[in-house]
Amino acid sequence: MLAQAPHPVSNVQTTPYVRVDGLNKRFGALHVLKDIDMTIRAGARVVICGPSGSGKSTLIRCINGLEPFQKGTIELDGITVGKNARDTAKARRQTGMVFQSFNLFPHLTVLANCTLALRRVLLKPAREAEEIAMQHLTAVRIPEKARAYPAQLSGGQQQRVAIARALCLNPRIMLFDEPTSALDPEMVKEVLEVMIAIARTGVTMVCVTHEMGFAREVANEIVFMDDGRIVEHASCKAFFSAAAHPRARLFLDTIMSH
Amino acid sequence: MGFNLDFALSTIPTIIGAIRATLLATVLSCLGASALGFTFEIIRRGGGAPGLAVRFLIDFIRSTPVLAWLYFLYFVMPFYGIRLGAMTVGIMGLSLYYSGYLAEVFKAGIDAIPKGQQEAARSLSLSRRDTLVFVIAPQMLRNVAAPLGNYLVSILKATPYLAILAVPEMLGRAFDIASETYRYAEPLTVAGILFLALALIVAYGVKRIEQRLLASGRR
Numbered sequence: 160m161l162a163q164a165p166h167p168v169s170n171v172q173t174t175p176y177v178r179v180d181g182l183n184k185r186f187g188a189l190h191v192l193k194d195i196d197m198t199i200r201a202g203a204r205v206v207i208c209g210p211s212g213s214g215k216s217t218l219i220r221c222i223n224g225l226e227p228f229q230k231g232t233i234e235l236d237g238i239t240v241g242k243n244a245r246d247t248a249k250a251r252r253q254t255g256m257v258f259q260s261f262n263l264f265p266h267l268t269v270l271a272n273c274t275l276a277l278r279r280v281l282l283k284p285a286r287e288a289e290e291i292a293m294q295h296l297t298a299v300r301i302p303e304k305a306r307a308y309p310a311q312l313s314g315g316q317q318q319r320v321a322i323a324r325a326l327c328l329n330p331r332i333m334l335f336d337e338p339t340s341a342l343d344p345e346m347v348k349e350v351l352e353v354m355i356a357i358a359r360t361g362v363t364m365v366c367v368t369h370e371m372g373f374a375r376e377v378a379n380e381i382v383f384m385d386d387g388r389i390v391e392h393a394s395c396k397a398f399f400s401a402a403a404h405p406r407a408r409l410f411l412d413t414i415m416s417h
Numbered sequence: 418m419g420f421n422l423d424f425a426l427s428t429i430p431t432i433i434g435a436i437r438a439t440l441l442a443t444v445l446s447c448l449g450a451s452a453l454g455f456t457f458e459i460i461r462r463g464g465g466a467p468g469l470a471v472r473f474l475i476d477f478i479r480s481t482p483v484l485a486w487l488y489f490l491y492f493v494m495p496f497y498g499i500r501l502g503a504m505t506v507g508i509m510g511l512s513l514y515y516s517g518y519l520a521e522v523f524k525a526g527i528d529a530i531p532k533g534q535q536e537a538a539r540s541l542s543l544s545r546r547d548t549l550v551f552v553i554a555p556q557m558l559r560n561v562a563a564p565l566g567n568y569l570v571s572i573l574k575a576t577p578y579l580a581i582l583a584v585p586e587m588l589g590r591a592f593d594i595a596s597e598t599y600r601y602a603e604p605l606t607v608a609g610i611l612f613l614a615l616a617l618i619v620a621y622g623v624k625r626i627e628q629r630l631l632a633s634g635r636r
Binding site for chain 1: 531533534536537539540541542543544547551552555556559
């Protein structure tokens with residue numbers, strides 16, 4: 160089912176980095192993830208798409224240990240996620256997460272948002288933490304707002320800060336949970352540009368998004384979900400040229416016609 | 418026997434002399450009640466047996482009169498060999514009593530913080546303690562500044578309860594003068610005005626702090 164990665168620039172490894180096995184998740188009576196099996200190789204850039212309510216966000220949140228689940232296993236770099244706190248924390252140290260609603264700390268400046276974990280988790284001295292943070296703020300093209308508070312920024316700027324904050328911990332995998340869905344249309348582009356730049360660094364990326372243009376440009380694999388199941392997991396090229404599943408074709412038709 | 422202004426003025430130095438005890442009791446009780454209330458709320462949030470015990474304790478504290486606590490601590494504890502000064506018992510009693518209310522205030526303040534804040538802290542690998550200190554507590558303080566200020570004024574106004582333990586605070590001192598002179602209107606009026614002045618100062622201070630907290634980084 161998993162086609163060969165088509166992009167010539169790809170540095171995708173053959174070793175699985177994330178392995179999801181028989182994952183089942185319920186919110187009460189609602190069965191949101193049904194027998195999910197998925198492998199993401201190191202260096203892969205995966206876009207998860209599908210109609211709303213299909214379980215995409217829940218899946219990515221499970222990978223970051225933010226959602227408990229009832230059955231199955233998730234392994235990240237061989238570390239089990241979601242079973243015990245210590246391993247989940249260990250896996251998280253390799254993971255950067257970007258949320259739909261940014262979740263910046265409103266009482267801290269942009270710079271302090273970025274340095275908090277550097278100082279408290281990696282125990283970097285203040286000076287070094289600020290240097291690292293400024294590097295990443297420069298990379299997301301917002302260094303001039305380092306002293307501003309999140310509320311003084313536009314949505315696009317806030318999301319770029321959130322991306323920089325996640326990058327500060329030097330993650331090996333970046334998870335994006337609908338990073339542009341809460342943005343005004345004119346701000347989507349600046350965030351996607353930053354994400355494209357991150358993709359070029361070779362970090363493993365998993366991104367839940369409806370931005371099919373972005374998917375086509377950046378992803379080497381597409382996962383299509385519907386009603387709590389992965390109905391298609393294909394190379395980007397294969398998915399866009401000939402999605403196998405009728406639900407996926409319908410979804411593409413709907414989204415592309417806009 | 419009308420209101421004698423000269424007599425009223427003559428009582429001011431004596432009553433103001435007791436302002437030290439009133440302020441000491443207020444400040445230490447505020448600190449004690451805040452620390453205890455916050456600790457209670459964190460334990461309650463943790464759940465389990467300790468959470469349940471604290472939940473019961475908070476309800477128990479809130480449904481008993483503050484005077485009962487003061488009498489209990491002052492007159493019953495010595496039977497068990499615990500003998501403390503009147504001021505110490507007074508501060509303990511007020512701290513304990515108001516901690517139950519402040520725990521509720523802190524609960525509301527923490528509940529109002531969006532869930533995404535905790536999630537962001539977790540995905541950044543911050544420890545539980547760091548999340549509490551650097552993410553939750555500062556935002557909670559901003560949310561609770563106004564109700565917390567109200568309770569701080571309440572604590573100030575509750576210090577006259579300590580008169581029953583013979584703590585020399587302002588209202589007690591005023592009443593002493595009244596008992597000695599059989600003139601009640603003047604010393605009680607003076608004490609009332611002094612309490613009003615203190616309460617206004619506290620309220621103004623809280624307002625300023627609240628404005629500062631809100632000014633930093635909120636739309």
